[in-house]
Amino acid sequence: MTVSIVNHPDYVAQIGDDHRFPIKKFGELIKLLVKKNIATKNNTFTPNEVSVSTLLNVHSEEYINKINNLSLNEDEVRKLGFPLVRSVRRRSFVATGGTVLAAKLAIKNKLACNTAGGSHHAFYDQGNGYCVFNDVAVAAKFLKKKYLLRKILILDLDVHQGDGTAKIFQNDDTIFTASVHSKKNYPSKKQISNIDIELEDGIKDDEYLNILSKLIYKVNKYNFDYVFYIAGVDVHSEDRLGKLNISETGIRSRERLVINNFYKKKIPLCGVLGGGYNHNFHKLIELHSILHETCKNIIES
Numbered sequence: 001m002t003v004s005i006v007n008h009p010d011y012v013a014q015i016g017d018d019h020r021f022p023i024k025k026f027g028e029l030i031k032l033l034v035k036k037n038i039a040t041k042n043n044t045f046t047p048n049e050v051s052v053s054t055l056l057n058v059h060s061e062e063y064i065n066k067i068n069n070l071s072l073n074e075d076e077v078r079k080l081g082f083p084l085v086r087s088v089r090r091r092s093f094v095a096t097g098g099t100v101l102a103a104k105l106a107i108k109n110k111l112a113c114n115t116a117g118g119s120h121h122a123f124y125d126q127g128n129g130y131c132v133f134n135d136v137a138v139a140a141k142f143l144k145k146k147y148l149l150r151k152i153l154i155l156d157l158d159v160h161q162g163d164g165t166a167k168i169f170q171n172d173d174t175i176f177t178a179s180v181h182s183k184k185n186y187p188s189k190k191q192i193s194n195i196d197i198e199l200e201d202g203i204k205d206d207e208y209l210n211i212l213s214k215l216i217y218k219v220n221k222y223n224f225d226y227v228f229y230i231a232g233v234d235v236h237s238e239d240r241l242g243k244l245n246i247s248e249t250g251i252r253s254r255e256r257l258v259i260n261n262f263y264k265k266k267i268p269l270c271g272v273l274g275g276g277y278n279h280n281f282h283k284l285i286e287l288h289s290i291l292h293e294t295c296k297n298i299i300e301s
């Protein structure tokens with residue numbers, strides 16, 4: 001048995017080579033996963049576009065139509081941060097379908113990862129900060145309905161708060177949101193997750209991992225029966241948008257700590273990419289691959 005990987009070539013949208021979002025990372029990540037023998041033809045799956053009916057569990061019909069018809073207004077496009085072109089529409093539907101597929105695969109296999117996803121700034125009727133649809137929220141609602149799960153954890157370790165996810169589930173006792181993020185960073189208006197841990201600028205590996213160990217200890221008491229893990233690597237010291245001082249070794253330790261904890265308890269875990277905007281593009285791809293590599297190492301050990 002090995003980790004299941006979900007990937008689609010259309011995760012790479014045409015947003016212009018000079019765009020500050022490193023969209024090409026999705027194409028390069030799968031190449032690296034193949035090169036490292038983490039993604040093979042036997043464990044790699046191609047998603048379909050998420051259906052509108054599945055999206056409707058989380059997003060408004062009006063908003064879904066605006067994305068489908070490419071009809072956001074100027075202000076909405078500015079908040080989104082991407083030009084709303086056909087390939088961005090396509091990417092949003094397949095990446096969300098990808099997280100739904102990975103979520104289902106994790107039920108069978110205990111560990112499955114998308115090579116995109118973690119669009120945690122998307123709200124019920126609004127896209128924000130490079131996030132069109134809240135893929136993890138959509139997949140969580142889908143799983144809850146289909147598999148009658150009792151309590152799902154969304155563990156969000158991206159450097160930015162999972163504000164959209166927190167707001168979507170603010171009145172839902174069955175889906176628990178935990179976000180560990182930089183205090184003085186986007187979004188300026190934070191929402192209320194079930195657990196929020198705010199980090200000071202410049203925090204280093206030891207302190208960060210200590211905070212996470214305590215959080216894991218705390219969440220273990222809830223006996224969750226499923227976990228979504230948003231493994232943003234914008235916590236890295238050389239990230240353009242993060243303000244923390246976490247090393248690559250620190251991120252490797254983080255992934256082992258989180259994934260091993262739930263795997264040992266036989267709790268299915270669906271990993272998604274989250275953010276990453278490293279100054280060094282090759283480093284960025286390597287950092288994103290740690291999620292998939294750690295899952296493979298744990299499941300095969």
Ligand SMILES: [Zn+2]
Pocket residue numbers: 158159160232234274275276
């Ligand atoms: Zn982020």
